[in-house]
Amino acid sequence: MKGFVQTIKNIWSITELREKLILTFFFLIVYRFGSYIPLPGIDVNEVTRLLAAQSEDQRGLLGLLNSFTGGSFNRASILALGIMPYISASIVVQLMGLAVPYLQKLQKDGDSGRKKITQITRWLTIAICLVQAPAYLTLLQTQLLPYNGGFHSAYLVDPGTFWFIFPSTIILVTGTIFTMWMGEKITDRGIGNGISILIMVGILADFPRALINAFELDTTGGIMFLLEIVALLVVIMLCVLLVQAVRKVPVQYVRRAQAGSSSYMRSMTDSVRSYIPLKVNASGVMPIIFAQAIMFLPATLVGLVSEADSPMMMFLAKVSDPFSWQHSAIFAVLIVVFTFFYTAITIPVNQMADDLKRNGGIIPGIKPGKDTADYLDDILSKITFPGSLFLVFVAILPAIAHLFGVDQSLAMFYGGTSLLIMVAVILDTIQQINTYLLNHHYDGLMSTGRTKNVA
Template sequence: MKRFFTTLSNIWKIEDLRVRIINTLLFLLIYRVGSFIVLPGVDPASLNSQKAKEGLLGLLNMFAGGSFSRASIFALGVMPYISASIVVQLLGIAVPYFTKLQKEGESGRNKLNQWTRYLTIAITAAQAIGYIRTQIAPEAISPVLGATMFNITSVFVLTAGTLFVMWLGEKITDKGIGNGISLIIMVGIIAQLPSAIVTEFSSRVTDTNSGGLLIFIVEIVALIAVVMFTILVVQGTRKVAVQYAKRIVGNKQYGGVRQYIPLKVNAAGVMPIIFAQALMFIPTTVASFFPKMASSTVLILLSNYTSWLHNLVFAILIILFTYFYTAITVNPKQMSDDMKKNGGFIPGVKPGDATVNFIDDVISKITLPGSIFLAMIAIIPALANMAHVNSQFARFFGGTSLIILVGVVLDTLQQVESHLLMRHYDGLMKTGRIKGRTAIPTAAGTTPPAI
């Protein structure tokens, strides 16, 4: 405990770090306050928030920190920006113009950021129209504005809200600590944790048949164990040794040292779960459009996220999407070319195609256990719900929310520790250094979107 307070004191002594932490907290406070401001012309008492807390909409509501169900000005959150970032990244693989921009350094990145912002506006406007039509009932709209005027103003407000949140994220990254967009998503998820814990605690204590306080303690211990397991998956790397040739320039010697390429066990991050979850809601959509098919046994099982068929298909999709996303984001050819330019080689492996094949083989081998572990983490919430854990609390036992929380916290703590070590203070841990999500060279030399 003494070391903990000493570390906090050291953090407060570093002026730059202190200012960055305060800036981060203030920006996040602005975001949380804005998430409770309802769209102009909407009656909060008439909103049916329960519909927006279920299924895929519940996932979006969790990412938006509850703003989605409250019809807030930040209802769409940063998800349109994340979607635009992914689209631009995929364009960098498929379209030569974007591939060229990704290789042009700072000027190319600036142009790509501009394209991402323009695409964010288009995606947000389209989603705003869909949100207004599907999530806000006519009786919740003030008759003073009228339906047409309300729709026009709400689209502008929702689009401006998303752009403002995006601006907050960029300011946190520049003036604060950690990745701003990731922190905004994390704060939105964490904001729902206290109420979920209180609800679960109350249900266990009041219901004598549910096991009482002892079962609640077991659930907390299980949650801690799942978090530790998730950290192992997020942190897991396979180090590939790279030897650099010696070069004599004047009186100095360069190179001749051995370094390592850290290949992530889970290089795809949380994206496979997001893609798989989107596909798993197709059966529910089909059943809503074709009521006669709703009684089909297969559709019923696929629509029930606690059924064995749903979890089996969900796990298989995650494994397949993990391989797919790893293949399009990690480029062994680019890594081999970069090593060759810098005079590096893998000991025992010839440069060129042999190096490409070696790296590709290593990635294929470590992706299999990584994808299986990711699938296990993704289906744990369903298992927790089957064990009669409150559905709101069960979401924190795995899935998208837990992986995002673990990754963002590790990245932020790593930045804090870097500031401490740079000023010759002890780090946050007694042994070793905190490792964030190691950046991996991708197909275009960039890193995947940080979520």
């Protein structure tokens, strides 16, 4: 405990790190505050009462989307759409980058190209919001706060009129843009990846309530609840291993020293050994976020299908249930595809081979240039496939846990998108904090916390 307190003091003593943390916490507080502000015309007290009565029966991807937005989705908040439209836009832009020459050119233009791609992503986010906002309002009237022509107690105005739909659509779009802006500001001036941190905070907001529900539903005197917590800790450790596992590729750098008076010094050849760390899960949490964003589409379409007993409606309902085998099967395929796709676009093996050759680095037994690129690509393919399968297992683990009787609100934290995002974001944030601490001659968060003696 003493070491932990000392580490907090060390963090607070670094002015730049302190300012970044304060800015990050400020935006997180604003984000959480915004998730409780309802749309105009919504009675927040009545919505709270309805949610309390319906929370135990809530199922499907709508519940997961609600956790991604920190409860904003069900509360009819101004931030109800959250950051998911931006994630969807990012997926579309990256996929188009494989086929559209203009985007391919921008990807090769460095910082200026990235800025233009970011601007395109922002405009596409607005376009997606303009589609999702009316769909959300329709879903609000049909499922979350049912409205059948007469005034529902949760509505202060008629939700079917232009004066409710139009301003609500503008507010929802603005809320997503504001959330996107906060995420970018956290990334630029705060600590960690802002978009991922906002998602993580929304997920963690439901964790205490999930623990309380699981404890209240336990009829074994706390034994089952204790076993569930132990199993959750084991799953967390597996996720940490998945995020941090690397395949080290040995590299040898050769340098010549010709200075000095002796013939020995003039002809000396020195070699330095190092390695390239290729992550087993090089794509991080992005494949599961991308796959989840696509899996939200059936839940959105459910509110647009008028015939409740139609085959299309029944199929969409099955796919929208994260505990069904149909959802798990489609989800698994999407994760594997996005894992290979995102790894391919984020790890340029050809550029890595060129950099090694230019800096005098070689992989023992492999010729520089194309052979090195092929060798790295082969290794990457071999470790990405089992990594993607492990990612799939963790992603569908909530459905498996639910089959064993774990309450569905707590089962969502047994892997899946929620746990992987939390683990990845927390480890990434800790790594950035450690960088500041080590640069200022302090032990990192994962160490004892004692200040090092520096001369």
